[in-house]
Amino acid sequence: MLSNSLTRDMGLKAGPVLLYALVKHYFDRVKDRESLGSDRLARQDEVLYDEVFHLIKSFMHESTFHTVEELQGFSNTQTPSSLSTYLVRVVVPLTSCEEAAKYLVDAFGGEDKAREVVGGFKWWQARTIEGVDAQWITAKKDWREAKKRRKTQQEQSTQSPPDQNVSTNGESNGTYEKYMDDMRCILYIHGGGYYFGSVDQERYSIQRHARKTNGRVFAVNYRLAPQYPFPCGLHDCLAAYLYLIQPPPDAKHSAIKPAHIVLAGDSAGGGMCLALLQVIRDAGLHLPAGAVLISPWCDLTHSFPSIHTNTATDILPPTGLSLHKPSILWPPPSRDESVRFHESLRQKVRRALMGHLDQQPNNLKSEEPVTTSAEAPPVLAQDPPVGRGGAFSRSPVSESGPQVTLPKGEPGEGLRVDKQVHFYAQNNLLAHPLVSPALGYLGGLPPLFFIAGDKEVLRDEIIYTAHKAAYPHKYPVKESAQNLYPLLKDIDKRFPNPSSVHLQVYDGTCHVLPVLFSFSTPAKFCFRAIASFIKLVAGMPLTSPVSTSDSSDIKLTRVNSLPTIPRTTSPEGSPGSLHPPTMSDRYASSLSAPVSGSGSALTPPSGVSSVRRKQSIRRTMSIKITQVNRMFRRKTGNPDIIMQDNKLTSVTTEVLSPPERFAGETTIYESIKDPKAFEMIRERVSTQGVIRPLEPESDLEGLAVPDALIGILSERIIKRYVDNEEVFQKKFKQTYISIKKTRKKKLEFIEKESRKRFGASSNGKNSPGGSQIRVREPQSSVWGYAWALGDKLENPPPSSIVARRDTEEALKLAKVADQAMIEGSEINANNLWNIIMNALTPPDREVRERGRG
Structure with a gap:
C-alpha cells in the first residue's frame, strides 16, 4: 500500500x-x-x-489538490543511485553554517538592516539537523580514472588509495576518497519552487552532468519553505560553497579552487545560483568559474508576459506555485497568532535563562512594541498602469504584512490579497534582488550559461535576466531594489564589467528540459552544451561533445555517398533554419554533416527511404562523420578532402550546402581568447539540436516590458491568484474549518501544559533543591541562533517553525524553553545546544517527510 x-x-x-x-x-x-x-x-x-x-x-x-507536506514527502523519497555512479553522503557542518551567516548578514547590510529586511539575523539559522545534507556524486569510470592518476603520482609512496567498496544497491560505502580531489566540481542546487524537491528527485540528471564533464558533483539539500523561508535556503547554499573552498579540519576533501567550481541549478535552484553569486561577489569572496542556469526562476513578481501566454505549453499549473490543499503547515497562522506565540515563548526563554527580569540585557527588557515589517500598514503604489493591467502595491521594506492592494482608479479596483502569495518569501520581499535576481545587478559575475524553453512560462524573464547580465548598464537597478539590498548602491562603479553570457532558447520545449525530459532529442544536445560550457570556464580540454556512453551513439563503419540534396530555407529566411515541406527533404536535411567551411549529404542505407529512422541515430551519424572529416582536413591541410566509402575524396565546396551546427559543438568557443570574458552568445536550438541566431532584441517580448512594470505585481497576476484562491476556499471549505479548530485546540492545550510546567518550576518543585537555574555567559556563537526567539528584535515570518508551535517540528522547538527550565542545574551554551538538538532532531525517515532542517 x-x-x-x-x-x-x-x-x-x-x-x-x-x-x-x-x-x-x-x-x-x-x-x-x-x-x-x-x-x-x-x-x-x-x-x-x-x-x-x-x-x-x-x-x-x-x-495542488494535496497538501504541501504530501508533496514534500513525495519529492524527498530516497532513490538509489545507478550502478555506474559512485555516491558519498555528507553533512556540511555547523562551523561552515556559522561562517556563512556572517557573510550573509554583511550582505544584508549589517544586523540592523537584517532585522529591518528579513526580520532578524538569528531565526533563519535555526535548524533541526546539525548542518546541511549533501551528496558527492561522480561516475565510477571517472572515479577509477582519478584513482589511476593519483596512484601514478604516488608511485613513490608505500600506500595506495583504498579500493572501491560498493553495496548491492549501487550506492557507495559513504567514503570520500582523496583522489576525487583531482576532479573539477559542480555545486548543484535542485529546483522545486523553493518548497519541494531534493537531490534524490533529480539524481539521474545530476549523475549525467557528472558523467558528461568527467567530474564530481556536490549536490545540496537546502532547507525548504514554508518551514524555512528566505533566506534559509540561501544560507545553506552559501555554507556549502564555503565548505568546498574553505573545508573545516575534519573534512575529507581538500580545499577546492573557486576557479575549478561551477555552480548549476534548475528552476528555483537556478534562481538560487544567481542569488548566491551576488552574495559571493558582494562579500568579497572568490567567485566560481561560472554558472549553468537551467530555466532559472528569476522574477517572483511575475512581471513578464510568458507567465500568462505559455501556460498551455508548460508543465507548471496555471494557478502557479502558490496554492495547495490547506493543512496545518500551510496556510500559516495569522500574524496576530504568531506575534502572541512569539511573545509568550520569548517570556519563557527570559524566565528560563535569565532568572530575574532585572537581569535581562537591554534588548530583552523593553516591552515597547517594535515597529517592524510585520506590523505597519501597506502603502499604495503610485505607479500608473502600463500594458497588461494596473500595478499593485507592495509594502515597502520598512513595512510588512502580506497585504497587496490595487490603487483606486485602476482596473480591478478593490482587489486585495491579505495572504502570503509565495511559500518562499513574504510579499514585501518578492522584489528583493536575492529573491528575484532579475531585479538585481548582475554585472561582475563569472560566465553564465542560461537555458530556456521557448514554450515555458519563465521564458521572458530568463531572456531578460540574461541580457541584463550581459549589458548591465542598459538595465539600471531601481532605487527600490537598493533599499532592499543596500550593497547595490554604486555597485556599477565597483563592478563595471559585464558578465559573459551564453543564452540558448530551445524551440518547442517546456520547463527544465534536461531534468524532466533527459531522454529526448533536444535534451541530449542540451546536456552536451552544458558540458562544453563547463569545460570551457573550468579550464578543461574541450573534447568531443558526443559521449560514448549515450545510448543513442553508434559506431560508424561505412558511409555511402550521394549527390548533395539542396536544402531550402524557411519562409522567414532566418539563417540556418530549415523548412521541411516533404519527408524526403526532412530526411536529407537531418543527414547533412555540419562541416566547418563546407557541408555534405549522405545517402540512407538501402531500404530506409520508406522507413523513418530514429532522429537520434541520424544526428549521431552526422556528428560522427563531421568529426572524421575534420580530422582528415587537419592531417591533409586540404579543406576540400572528406571521407567517403572509407576513402579520401576531393569535393567541390560550391556544390555543398551551408554548414549546420549543433548545440554542444565546441566550435562555438573556438574564437574565444579569454573564457572569463567573451561577448554575449545568443542562440536558438531546434528540436533536432540545430543552432541558429536568436532574434534581435527588438523582437523579443521579454525585453519589451516597460521598466516601470518590472518587479510590480500586476492586476492580472493578483486577479489570477484571487480567483483561484476563491476556488480553493470553496473546494476545501470544510478542510479550512477543521484546520482552524484543530490549530486552536492544539495551541490551547500546549499553552495550558506550558503554564503548568512553568508554574511548578517557578515554585521550585522541579528544580534541584528548589533553586533557580543559573546561566553562565555564553562562549559560543551557537548560542545566538539557538535562542533566536529570546531576542525581542527577532521577528521571523509566520510560516517559519521558529514562529509557531502548531506543527510537530515547531512544537519541539517551542518546548525547548520548558525543557531547559525543568532540567534545572547550571546551563551553558554548549549543553544547552545539546538539549535543543535532542529535542529537535527527528529520525531520518521523519525528516524526509518534512521540509529539511
Whole structure:
C-alpha cells in the first residue's frame, strides 16, 4: 500500500493519462504539420516526450489538490543511485553554517538592516539537523580514472588509495576518497519552487552532468519553505560553497579552487545560483568559474508576459506555485497568532535563562512594541498602469504584512490579497534582488550559461535576466531594489564589467528540459552544451561533445555517398533554419554533416527511404562523420578532402550546402581568447539540436516590458491568484474549518501544559533543591541562533517553525524553553545546544517527510 496519497492518486491516473497522450499525439501529427515551421513543439516530434509532458503536467495539477507536506514527502523519497555512479553522503557542518551567516548578514547590510529586511539575523539559522545534507556524486569510470592518476603520482609512496567498496544497491560505502580531489566540481542546487524537491528527485540528471564533464558533483539539500523561508535556503547554499573552498579540519576533501567550481541549478535552484553569486561577489569572496542556469526562476513578481501566454505549453499549473490543499503547515497562522506565540515563548526563554527580569540585557527588557515589517500598514503604489493591467502595491521594506492592494482608479479596483502569495518569501520581499535576481545587478559575475524553453512560462524573464547580465548598464537597478539590498548602491562603479553570457532558447520545449525530459532529442544536445560550457570556464580540454556512453551513439563503419540534396530555407529566411515541406527533404536535411567551411549529404542505407529512422541515430551519424572529416582536413591541410566509402575524396565546396551546427559543438568557443570574458552568445536550438541566431532584441517580448512594470505585481497576476484562491476556499471549505479548530485546540492545550510546567518550576518543585537555574555567559556563537526567539528584535515570518508551535517540528522547538527550565542545574551554551538538538532532531525517515532542517 502506498503511504503517500499523492503517490497513490498519480499511480491510478498514470495509465489513463499516458493512453490519452498517445492517442492525442498521433491525431495531432495528422494535422497540418508543415505550417508549424519553427513553432513546432518537441512533443509533436517524439511520442515519449509527449506522454511524459502530459504525465508531469497532470501530476503538477494533481499536486495542488494535496497538501504541501504530501508533496514534500513525495519529492524527498530516497532513490538509489545507478550502478555506474559512485555516491558519498555528507553533512556540511555547523562551523561552515556559522561562517556563512556572517557573510550573509554583511550582505544584508549589517544586523540592523537584517532585522529591518528579513526580520532578524538569528531565526533563519535555526535548524533541526546539525548542518546541511549533501551528496558527492561522480561516475565510477571517472572515479577509477582519478584513482589511476593519483596512484601514478604516488608511485613513490608505500600506500595506495583504498579500493572501491560498493553495496548491492549501487550506492557507495559513504567514503570520500582523496583522489576525487583531482576532479573539477559542480555545486548543484535542485529546483522545486523553493518548497519541494531534493537531490534524490533529480539524481539521474545530476549523475549525467557528472558523467558528461568527467567530474564530481556536490549536490545540496537546502532547507525548504514554508518551514524555512528566505533566506534559509540561501544560507545553506552559501555554507556549502564555503565548505568546498574553505573545508573545516575534519573534512575529507581538500580545499577546492573557486576557479575549478561551477555552480548549476534548475528552476528555483537556478534562481538560487544567481542569488548566491551576488552574495559571493558582494562579500568579497572568490567567485566560481561560472554558472549553468537551467530555466532559472528569476522574477517572483511575475512581471513578464510568458507567465500568462505559455501556460498551455508548460508543465507548471496555471494557478502557479502558490496554492495547495490547506493543512496545518500551510496556510500559516495569522500574524496576530504568531506575534502572541512569539511573545509568550520569548517570556519563557527570559524566565528560563535569565532568572530575574532585572537581569535581562537591554534588548530583552523593553516591552515597547517594535515597529517592524510585520506590523505597519501597506502603502499604495503610485505607479500608473502600463500594458497588461494596473500595478499593485507592495509594502515597502520598512513595512510588512502580506497585504497587496490595487490603487483606486485602476482596473480591478478593490482587489486585495491579505495572504502570503509565495511559500518562499513574504510579499514585501518578492522584489528583493536575492529573491528575484532579475531585479538585481548582475554585472561582475563569472560566465553564465542560461537555458530556456521557448514554450515555458519563465521564458521572458530568463531572456531578460540574461541580457541584463550581459549589458548591465542598459538595465539600471531601481532605487527600490537598493533599499532592499543596500550593497547595490554604486555597485556599477565597483563592478563595471559585464558578465559573459551564453543564452540558448530551445524551440518547442517546456520547463527544465534536461531534468524532466533527459531522454529526448533536444535534451541530449542540451546536456552536451552544458558540458562544453563547463569545460570551457573550468579550464578543461574541450573534447568531443558526443559521449560514448549515450545510448543513442553508434559506431560508424561505412558511409555511402550521394549527390548533395539542396536544402531550402524557411519562409522567414532566418539563417540556418530549415523548412521541411516533404519527408524526403526532412530526411536529407537531418543527414547533412555540419562541416566547418563546407557541408555534405549522405545517402540512407538501402531500404530506409520508406522507413523513418530514429532522429537520434541520424544526428549521431552526422556528428560522427563531421568529426572524421575534420580530422582528415587537419592531417591533409586540404579543406576540400572528406571521407567517403572509407576513402579520401576531393569535393567541390560550391556544390555543398551551408554548414549546420549543433548545440554542444565546441566550435562555438573556438574564437574565444579569454573564457572569463567573451561577448554575449545568443542562440536558438531546434528540436533536432540545430543552432541558429536568436532574434534581435527588438523582437523579443521579454525585453519589451516597460521598466516601470518590472518587479510590480500586476492586476492580472493578483486577479489570477484571487480567483483561484476563491476556488480553493470553496473546494476545501470544510478542510479550512477543521484546520482552524484543530490549530486552536492544539495551541490551547500546549499553552495550558506550558503554564503548568512553568508554574511548578517557578515554585521550585522541579528544580534541584528548589533553586533557580543559573546561566553562565555564553562562549559560543551557537548560542545566538539557538535562542533566536529570546531576542525581542527577532521577528521571523509566520510560516517559519521558529514562529509557531502548531506543527510537530515547531512544537519541539517551542518546548525547548520548558525543557531547559525543568532540567534545572547550571546551563551553558554548549549543553544547552545539546538539549535543543535532542529535542529537535527527528529520525531520518521523519525528516524526509518534512521540509529539511
